[in-house]
Amino acid sequence: MILDEVITDVQSLLRAVNAGGMEAINLKIGKVGGLSQARLIRDVAEAAGVRLTIEDMWGGDIVTAAISHLAGSTRPEMLFTVSFMNDWVREHVAGHQPRSQGGVGFTSDAPGLGIEVDVGALGRPLFSAAG
Secondary structure, eight states, rough: OEEEOOOSSSSHHHHHHOOOOEEEEEEEETTOOOOHHHHHHHHHHHHOOOEEEOOOOOOOHHHHHHHHHHHTTTTGGGGEEOOOGGGGGGGOOOTSSEEETTEEOOOOOSSTTTTHHHHGGGGOSOOOOOO
16 A cells, blocks of 8 residues: 555654555655655665655756656665656756656756756746845
């Protein structure tokens, strides 16, 4: 069994581990509060022997870059699956990077998330705040 949206923090993960009956969790970066919290939950899951699906609730190139980096830093034997969300959208703000091909995804070794965002593709800002 894979637990999905019920894993929202370390405490919910530990409760699930103590209850038993699962093999993996679906770790959604946005659902748990971002990349730092997702990394913490991933580390605890690995230590507890719980395999991971790493993805998010939805997204494009930027979300996929975050997913790929978290997945790329996960111990291979603990990684169950990874969802490259940008394979399922038409709009691409970073040239459809990172990209999966033939069912295999890759993580860039470039700085940051490893992508170059086309700011013009983002459209007009919804609002601006002065410094």
